[in-house]
Structure formats: C-alpha cells, structure tokens
Amino acid sequence: MTISVPSRPRASVILAAGQGTRMKSPIPKVLHKVAGRTLLDHAIDAAESLGCARIVVVVGAHSPAVGVHARKRLGEAAVVIQDPPMGTGHAVLAAKDALADFDGDVVVTFADCPLVTAPVISPLFDLRASGADVAVLGFEAADPGAYGRLILAPGHVLLRIVEAKDADDSVRQVKHCNSGVLAADRALLFDILGQVGNDNANKEYYLTDVVGIAHGRELSTRAAFAAEASVQGVNSQAELAAAEAVWQKRRRLALMVEGVTLPAPDTVHLAWDTQISPGVTVEPFVVFGPGVSVATGAVIKAFSHLEGATVGEGALIGPYARLRPGAEIGAEAHIGNFVEVKKVKVGAGAKANHLSYLGDGTVGEKANIGAGTIFCNYDGFDKFETHVGAGAFIGSNSALVAPVRIGDGAMTGSGSVITKDVPMGALAIARSDQKTKNDWATDFRAVKLAKKAKAAKKDSK
Structure with a gap:
C-alpha cells in the first residue's frame, strides 16, 4: 500500500544497529524473517510505501551482514554505521550527514518491528500537517513493563517520554507507551538531538529526550496511537513467532475478505x-x-x-x-x-x-x-x-x-x-523384450521349500 503523495518531502531513518543477543542466533536479528521477508526489508517497505524520497539505515559495526543487505537494496549512500553504540539518539545522529542536504520531514523507525506498516505510521504525518513540531507513535500496553511511558496532557499533547529504567512508581502506572517511531522536520530533529545528554540509568543518548527538549522550547509535541499488535518488536525467537502469527492472521483475513x-x-x-x-x-x-x-x-x-x-x-x-x-x-x-x-x-x-x-x-x-x-x-x-x-x-x-x-x-x-x-x-519404446519361462516360478518355489524343510529337520535332531 502506498500512501498518497505527501505535502512535504519525507525521509526515513531506520535503526538497525541493535545486537539482538536475545535471539541467540548467528543470523543478525533484523535479517530474521517474517512471512519469508527480513525484518529490515519490512521496515524498508514501510518507508517506501510512505513515499520517503530518502531512506537511511543505521547499522552496527558488529553485524556487517546487515549493512551488506541494506546496500544491496538501497545503495551505498543509504547505509551509515553507528560505532560504538551509545543509544537511540546517538544512532539517529549517525544519519545526520547523510541527510544534510534534505529539506523535509524525517520519520525514525526500527528495523525489528515488522508489523509497523505505512498505514500505522501515516497518522504522524497528519499531526505534522496540522502543526505538530514533533509527532510520536504510541500505544496502550496490556503490560507496560519495560516500555517507555508517554506523559500526556489533554488532547494527546505529549509532555515527555520516560524510559522504564528511569521511571518512578507513579510513572510506571501509566499505560500509554512509546513505540519508538517519531517524526519531525529534519533540521529541527538534528538540532534537538545535539542537545540530548546521557544523564540516565544507561548513560545513553535517548531519542525519547527529543520530546522533553521540544516541549521545553514551547514547541508542539503530539502523540498518535496504534494498536499494540501493530507496533510489537522482535527481540527473541518467541517474539519472532508471535509477529509471524499476527502477520499471517491479518493476511489470511484480507484474502478471505x-x-x-x-x-x-x-x-x-x-x-x-x-x-x-x-x-x-x-x-x-x-x-x-x-x-x-x-x-x-x-x-x-x-x-x-x-x-x-x-x-x-x-x-x-x-x-x-x-x-x-x-x-x-x-x-x-x-x-x-x-x-x-x-x-x-x-x-x-x-x-x-x-x-x-x-x-x-x-x-x-x-x-x-x-x-x-x-x-x-x-x-x-x-x-x-x-x-x-x-x-x-x-x-x-x-x-x-x-x-x-x-x-x-x-x-x-x-x-x-x-x-x-x-x-x-x-x-x-525403450525397454528389454519380455521373456517368459513357463513353470520357472513353480519349480523355484519347490526347490526353496525343499531346502527349508531339510534344514528344519536337521535342526530338530
């Protein structure tokens, strides 16, 4: 599905630098497949369906196969390396030079979320068109667990995002969670990322801090929401199978319709x-x-x-x-x-x-x-x-x-x-002529049976 022609040019930054250790596989996480297609290709498909004129894939030095795969599909200029890994904000910054000449909106997605399709992402651009400076895709989690929480004001105004490791008890009660998908003007996004620090539990540069900084500048920060199943990520073999099940169920239903x-x-x-x-x-x-x-x-x-x-x-x-x-x-x-x-x-x-x-x-x-x-x-x-x-x-x-x-x-x-x-x-006809020897089978059986009887008589003595 291709979304209608956007009012502003669009680019996509796909984060594919995670190590995927929980997969416990020699295959890099984002090269595992759902419906016979790599997780990374699903993410690229979504970006292309959104009408993104530029796509940049951020890969890690630890998984060269991911870079090879991305280059084969998108070309050399579409791949940048995050080395060493220092968080999601740092990963997006790795794409800054690749998009230096781009004037338009940038959407940040993750290569390990194969169910995040163009229709799921598209509401972020609707928010951008209606005046939001930063738009974030959220969902309401049945079990918020380790997800980052969206702290909202009325009207889906987004005040900040708090990572689970940095949340206090009151924030942990929030069920509005962060999918990680974010859209903003390219120049604004990289300007704000330049101010993101790493004063947090993981000592990493979080992409989510963009929201708090933007709100502090009195910019418009808004959230759109998707179904939880539409934004679920893949971090283990069990989650890969779960994503496969969701994808298959959707496609079967569509075919029957x-x-x-x-x-x-x-x-x-x-x-x-x-x-x-x-x-x-x-x-x-x-x-x-x-x-x-x-x-x-x-x-x-x-x-x-x-x-x-x-x-x-x-x-x-x-x-x-x-x-x-x-x-x-x-x-x-x-x-x-x-x-x-x-x-x-x-x-x-x-x-x-x-x-x-x-x-x-x-x-x-x-x-x-x-x-x-x-x-x-x-x-x-x-x-x-x-x-x-x-x-x-x-x-x-x-x-x-x-x-x-x-x-x-x-x-x-x-x-x-x-x-x-x-x-x-x-x-x-290419086979030997058939030859028939009359009574041969009868004589053969008689000889065999006689030998068998003689042997049995000898064994009984």
Missing part, C-alpha cells in the same frame, strides 16, 4: 508477496513460499508447497504437490499428488497426476504425464531441458533423459528410458 476460500485458514502459511485471486480455494496445510501467484478458479489441495510459481485459472494442484521456482502451471492443468515441478512451463489442460518429477523444460497443452515419470535433467555438472509436445502421452514409469523432445501427439511406452527425440505422432 477479497473472496479467497480458506476452509481452515489457521493452517495456511503465506509469504509476504503471495498473490491469490478471488475465487481460489486453498485447502488445509498449504505453504506458500515467496513469489507465488494463483489465478481465479484454481484449487490448491491439502499439504501442497508452492514457491516461485504461477498457477493459471482453474488449475488443480495437489494434494501433496510441490511447485518450485520457475513452475508455470497453465489454465485447467492438473499437478497431482507427490508431483514436483521445477522450472517447467506446463500447458493448459495438461496433466501430471501422480508421483512424478518434472524439472527444466515444457509440457504442451493437454499432454498426459503418466505416474512415475521423471525428467532426468542433471548429469552431475549441468542441467538440460526436456520438452513434451501438445497432446503427447508419456507412459507410466518413463525416464526422459534430457536433452530430449517428445513431439506433439507422440507416446512413450510404460517403463521406457527415452534418450532420443520422438517424432510427432510416433510411439517410442
């Missing part, structure tokens, strides 16, 4: 970019990885896994099907149980209903792939393609050794290993 049938929605796992058209049915226990689109009328049956694939109108997928990146399933095509498709374009009305692997190539319209068929696409070093023509019939348990082409309307005999192209309309 749009006309997607989910008989057991809590069992369906979606990716950040999953596209499912109205009129699609998704049965229980289906997993969508990134890069999937499903056209109207399709049915995704239970226990299927899709990633990097497109599914055409009216197609039937599963149960227990796997579509891997590059799978393109045409309209009314069938990909059945225990069929895996990777980088294959399957034509309209084609069928592969049972126990097959289709990797690298094409399957023509209305072709039929028999049970147990595999595309032998890899020789241990390189990949090769298999092309099955329109209306072709591939007999069960066929191995098509790439590179190979099966012509339109051609057939292969069951159990064949096809290593050469098959002309249009031809039948290819």
